[in-house]
Amino acid sequence: xxxxxxxxxxxxxxxxxxxxxxxxxxxxxxxxxxxxxxxxxxxxxxxxxxxxxxxxxxxxxxxxxxxxxxxxxxxxxxxxxxxxxxxxxxxxxxxxxxxxxxxxxxxxxxxxxxxxxxxxxxxxxxxxxxxxxxxxxxxxxxxxxxxxxxxxxxxxxxxxxxxxxxxxxxxxxxxxxxxxxxxxxxxxxxxxxxxxxxxxxxxxxxxxxxxxxxxxxxxxxxxxxxxxxxxxxxxxxxxxxxxxxx
Amino acid sequence: xxxxxxxxxxxxxxxxxxxxxxxxxxxxxxxxxxxxxxxxxxxxxxxxxxxxxxxxxxxxxxxxxxxxxxxxxxxxxxxxxxxxxxxxxxxxxxxxxxxxxxxxxxxxxxxxxxxxxxxxxxxxxxxxxxxxxxxxxxxxxxxxxxxxxxxxxxxxxxxxxxxxxxxxxxxxxxxxxxxxxxxxxxxxxxxxxxxxxxxxxxxxxxxxxxxxxxxxxxxxxxxxxxxxxxxxxxxxxxxxxxxxxxxxxxxxxxxxxxxxxxxxxxxxxxxxxxxxxxxxxxxxxxxxxxxxxxxxxxxxxxxxxxx
Numbered sequence: 216x217x218x219x220x221x222x223x224x225x226x227x228x229x230x231x232x233x234x235x236x237x238x239x240x241x242x243x244x245x246x247x248x249x250x251x252x253x254x255x256x257x258x259x260x261x262x263x264x265x266x267x268x269x270x271x272x273x274x275x276x277x278x279x280x281x282x283x284x285x286x287x288x289x290x291x292x293x294x295x296x297x298x299x300x301x302x303x304x305x306x307x308x309x310x311x312x313x314x315x316x317x318x319x320x321x322x323x324x325x326x327x328x329x330x331x332x333x334x335x336x337x338x339x340x341x342x343x344x345x346x347x348x349x350x351x352x353x354x355x356x357x358x359x360x361x362x363x364x365x366x367x368x369x370x371x372x373x374x375x376x377x378x379x380x381x382x383x384x385x386x387x388x389x390x391x392x393x394x395x396x397x398x399x400x401x402x403x404x405x406x407x408x409x410x411x412x413x414x415x416x417x418x419x420x421x422x423x424x425x426x427x428x429x430x431x432x433x434x435x436x437x438x439x440x441x442x443x444x445x446x447x448x449x450x451x452x453x454x455x456x457x458x459x460x461x
Numbered sequence: 462x463x464x465x466x467x468x469x470x471x472x473x474x475x476x477x478x479x480x481x482x483x484x485x486x487x488x489x490x491x492x493x494x495x496x497x498x499x500x501x502x503x504x505x506x507x508x509x510x511x512x513x514x515x516x517x518x519x520x521x522x523x524x525x526x527x528x529x530x531x532x533x534x535x536x537x538x539x540x541x542x543x544x545x546x547x548x549x550x551x552x553x554x555x556x557x558x559x560x561x562x563x564x565x566x567x568x569x570x571x572x573x574x575x576x577x578x579x580x581x582x583x584x585x586x587x588x589x590x591x592x593x594x595x596x597x598x599x600x601x602x603x604x605x606x607x608x609x610x611x612x613x614x615x616x617x618x619x620x621x622x623x624x625x626x627x628x629x630x631x632x633x634x635x636x637x638x639x640x641x642x643x644x645x646x647x648x649x650x651x652x653x654x655x656x657x658x659x660x661x662x663x664x665x666x667x668x669x670x671x672x673x674x675x676x677x678x679x680x681x682x683x684x685x686x687x688x689x690x691x692x693x694x695x696x697x698x699x700x701x702x703x704x705x706x707x708x709x710x711x712x713x714x715x716x717x718x719x720x721x722x723x724x725x726x727x728x729x730x731x732x733x734x735x736x737x738x739x740x741x742x743x744x745x746x747x748x749x750x751x752x753x754x755x756x757x758x759x760x761x762x763x764x765x766x767x768x
Contacts (some may be wrong), residue, residue: 259625260596305623359499386651387625387668388498389754390761391547393712414625415652418726420715422482439716459627 223250225377226271226407231280234268240266240432250376253399253409255419258428259459264412265381267428271410272379273297285376299328301370301407304381308366311355315346318354319369323336326373333372340368360391364398371402378402380411384418396421416452417457425451434458463490463522464614464645465510468672470519472505476709479505481668483519486659487647490641494659494676495649496753501669503649504544507618511541521696524742537565540607540615546599550592553592553601554583557591558609575642578604579635604635614645621650633658653754664757671760676753679721683751683759685723688732692743699738707763713753719755 219242226248233241240263248254258264269275271284273293284287286301310317316337323333341347344364349357357365363383371378380399384392396418401408411422419425419439426436435442441453448454466488471495472480480502484507487493492612494505508514510523512532521528526535532766548557558580562569573580583601585590586594591602600620607615617636633655636646656662656676664671664679672679690711692698711720720732727735729746749758 259627260623262625360491362662382623388500388761389653389758390712391498396713397696414623414629416626417715421713455626456630459625 224251224252224268225285226410227281227283228271229281230258231265231267232278233270234276234278237300239431241270241277244433246426246433246436248408248410250378250408251406252401252423253411253421255425256410256412256421256428257425258412262428264341264428264461268381268410268412272300272302272440282405299376300372301375301378302381302384303366303370305363305385306349306381306385309369312353313359314351314353315357315365316350321371322369323324324373328373336372340372348384351375355421359452360387360394362396363387363391367395367398367402371407373403374405375406375407377410380409382412382414384413384415392418407457416450416455419451419455427455428460462488462525464491464524465647466520466522466526467506467510470506470509470521471517471629472502472509473517474512479668480509482514483668483670485663485670487675488643489644490640490643491660492636493648493703494649494656494662495665496570496651496653496656496662497649497665498651500667501665503665504611504618505651506665507541507616507647511539513541521573521587528645529742539612540612542603542607542615542617542620544618546603548603548606548733551590553588553590554594557602558605560605562609567610570607572609572611574655575608575611575639578638579608580605585752596624600624600628600632601635608639612644614647615639617646617648619649621652621655629655645676647762653752653757656753662753664753664760665758666761666764669764670763672756679753679756680751683721683756685721686727686748687751687755688720688729689714689745689747690718690720690732690736690743691734691748692718692741692742698736698739699742700712701741702736705739709758712758714754719749721751721755721759 224247228244231241231244244340251328256264258403270277270282270289273296276290284296289296289297313321319337339359341350354362367383384395403409424438425442426433434450437445442454445456448457463486467483467485470483497503509516509521510529512535515529515644523535524538528535552560558569579601583598586598615669621632636648640646659676661675665671694712695718699711699713702720706722708724711718733743
């Protein structure tokens with residue numbers, strides 16, 4: 216990993232191109248994500264976000280370009296990348312027909328954690344979420360807001376270097392949405408880097424830096440304040456509308 | 462005229478009470494928003510309203526017709542767009558539209574004026590299969606299909622969920638123009654900021670209505686003063702305020718905190734001094750008007766509706 220202004224680079228992307236046939240979903244992406252930051256990855260539907268996230272998490276290979284995640288090369292060490300990241304999305308997170316505890320044990324097992332450590336962290340996690348009484352409930356039986364908070368905690372159970380969150384708070388009530396962000400801040404305090412997509416523009420303001428994709432390119436990348444200044448906008452929503460509509 | 466009349470409606474799925482004794486009326490020509498998170502009961506309410514689901518208890522009339530008894534007649538006059546894309550993926554854009562027109566005993570030509578503005582945006586893909594359309598295009602086609610029989614009311618279940626901020630704005634513009642053509646629009650959404658687009662809204666959480674009124678009225682009924690605080694270390698300042706003044710007195714809103722303390726009158730200066738005493742240095746503190754999201758959280762906590 217390289218050093219730059221005493222910030223450690225944890226994701227390095229240079230000239231990333233991804234083509235599907237003639238269609239260029241990612242056009243020459245260049246960006247770095249620093250260790251311990253909350254990096255917001257925004258863009259309109261179809262702008263190429265999902266394609267990029269799949270590549271960064273080792274699920275898909277780039278057509279060309281350099282991509283290093285947690286110090287590993289996506290072409291050669293995709294499996295190492297997978298071991299060192301966590302992933303959660305709104306659509307798929309936990310197994311509905313397993314209990315809370317079983318889900319935790321399952322994910323801990325997948326990431327090769329020892330039984331003793333899984334037990335310790337399960338206890339820790341459930342008491343932090345005030346869900347100890349629900350340990351033996353099926354996921355299908357617990358409310359959505361809890362599911363999302365639990366899914367996040369499970370995604371960082373193995374203390375990954377980076378956690379990818381794909382629209383983690385879609386449809387969640389406004390209080391639970393904010394509690395979810397409390398969990399994100401706690402993970403950051405533990406040194407975990409957070410890479411997050413969202414359609415809620417107020418959440419874009421909670422990120423340290425935000426990139427906005429338009430038509431397969433990164434159209435802007437800066438701190439929320441920097442972006443607002445650059446585009447003469449009062450909020451991230453205005454920045455987004457200006458960029459994505461252009 | 463009342464387009465929808467709902468009295469003491471309840472619905473349960475085994476142990477889960479999805480709707481708890483709900484009463485609600487919607488006026489003709491309104492753009493009415495049903496606003497709440499996933500699991501609040503929005504879809505259940507809409508499905509009962511369009512006669513696709515039977516209520517356990519209560520009376521429900523749409524267009525003056527009983528949704529239980531007069532469903533056949535009712536369905537001729539309503540358009541419904543479910544949350545999940547439910548057109549025929551292996552039919553083309555044009556075929557889907559033709560199919561829906563025929564099912565309702567009409568033709569595309571007869572009601573083309575209703576869908577023209579929307580259909581023109583997808584017309585270049587009219588020979589493409591619906592399954593191959595992008596999310597935004599699918600949504601526009603679904604709206605055309607829901608309108609092609611010239612319904613008096615359309616019911617749209619979360620049309621903007623998972624849709625980016627730009628497409629959301631475009632979709633609301635379409636709904637406003639439908640309202641201008643005299644169609645009553647009932648729409649549900651989990652996005653609190655969309656409330657301002659509606660004439661009236663119902664805030665719904667855990668199967669109960671928290672409030673039903675024009676959005677501006679709900680905002681003006683917020684109890685007590687609301688302050689916007691800007692400072693460094695917002696996250697720890699927020700935690701400190703909640704510790705001192707009770708859970709849910711402070712919430713993060715982008716790069717500021719919204720703080721309210723209904724139990725105690727406090728001036729901007731006093732609040733500023735208190736925050737300084739805790740070792741924080743606010744760059745600005747001002748009283749602001751509450752938005753729908755502030756109100757929703759306030760009503761939620763008042764009802765102990767938090768998960």
